[in-house]
Structure formats: structure tokens, C-alpha cells
């Protein structure tokens with residue numbers, strides 16, 4: 001059975017003190033209910049990871065990083081390696097978020113290298129894909145997603161692919177308040193699952209978690225997560241509000 005996941009991407013928000021306060025509130029809220037059937041992950045900024053690693057070590061919340069460098073170590077000023085993330089207690093990494101593709105020119109080729117490094121270092125990758133508004137309006141969205149997955153992920157062998165979580169995040173729905181309709185999201189999730197089945201096999205496709213991201217809120221989460229091929233969400237803005245995020249978690 002595939003994992004149901006709710007992941008919070010804090011992006012470049014909160015000071016360390018604000019972050020500690022926020023994670024304390026979230027821990028408290030989550031401790032009141034049983035989350036054993038789902039995985040909750042938080043992706044704070046790098047500066048928070050060491051402290052969060054300690055704060056979350058005994059909790060039901062997993063820790064992840066928003067980015068890292070594919071090189072193992074050395075003269076790469078300003079970069080953070082996979083082993084550094086592991087030493088802070090990270091279990092997960094985000095790869096290919098649209099903001100990194102868009103503002104930092106991260107290509108599918110670079111993301112494929114990051115995926116290899118994550119897996120070599122036993123960090124579980126959440127690989128993001130998704131089309132822009134122009135690409136959707138030109139009816140190119142299937143092609144774009146196919147290319148992002150073919151070039152970024154499908155070089156992996158079966159064993160390594162099984163460690164990957166995919167997140168479908170239409171760029172036009174991220175931080176805009178516009179959500180893909182549950183039917184639009186389901187259509188793409190189903191398309192991704194059928195690509196996985198063609199490349200690997202049915203059982204691998206059935207066991208791959210595919211998350212939806214793009215303006216998910218407590219008010220729309222239930223409807224989105226109810227779709228057959230949607231296995232949870234990658235949440236940006238709403239993950240910075242503990243009660244709202246907790247309600248999203250409870251929508252699964």
C-alpha cells in the first residue's frame with residue numbers, strides 16, 4: 001500500500017525563533033490525533049534544520065530540506081551537502097520545486113544528479129513537476145510533465161525508483177490562490193501513474209505516492225485528497241499556519 005503524505009514547504013519564511021514556536025504548536029496539535037496511517041513532513045529553511053532535528057526526533061513529524069547540492073563536499077561556497085542534511089536529522093529532500101526551476105535555472109539534467117545523490121545518501125526525494133499557465137493553455141501540459149519525469153527520474157532502476165515520491169504542482173496554482181480542480185489534478189496524477197506503469201510495472205506504479213501541490217487549504221483538501229490517484233499534498237502557504245496545516249493533515 002502506498003503512503004499518504006502531507007508535507008509542508010515553508011520556503012524562505014520565518015526566523016529561527018518564529019520557526020521553533022510554529023513547530024511547537026504543530027507538534028502539540030498533531031499529538032492529539034493518530035497520524036500512524038500517514039506521513040507528515042516539514043521542510044523549513046536550512047537555518048532551522050539542526051534545532052528541528054532535535055525537536056522532532058521523538059515526534060510523528062519527519063524533517064526535510066528544500067534544497068541541497070549534488071556534490072558530496074568541497075569548494076562549493078554557499079552550498080549544503082546531503083551528508084550535512086543527514087547530520088541534522090533530515091529524512092527527506094525536495095527536488096525540482098518549480099521555484100528552483102524558474103528562479104535558479106535548475107534543469108532536468110541537474111535534478112537527475114540531485115536525485116542520485118539523495119538516494120546514495122538515503123534521503124527520500126520528493127520530485128516536483130508541473131506546467132506553467134502558458135503550457136497548459138497551449139495544451140502542452142502532458143508533454144511537459146512527461147519530459148520532466150523522463151529526464152529527471154526515469155534513469156533510476158526499479159529499486160531506486162521505489163524510494164521516490166512525485167509531487168504534481170501546476171505552477172499556475174502555486175501561491176496564487178488558484179487550485180487545479182480535483183478532476184484536473186486527478187487527470188494528471190493518473191497520467192503520471194500510467195507513465196510509471198509503462199516504464200516499470202503495475203505494482204511499482206500502484207505503490208508510488210503522488211502528491212498534489214498548489215494552493216491547498218483546509219477548505220479544499222478533502223475534495224482533492226479523495227481522488228483515487230492523489231496520495232496527499234505538498235503545502236506551501238497554509239503550512240505556515242499550524243491549525244490550518246493540522247486540519248489539512250486531518251483531511252486524509
Ligand code: PEP
Nearest residue numbers: 174175213214215236237
Ligand atoms: C509549494 O510551495 O509547493 C506550494 C504548493 O505552495 P502553495 O501551497 O502556497 O501554493
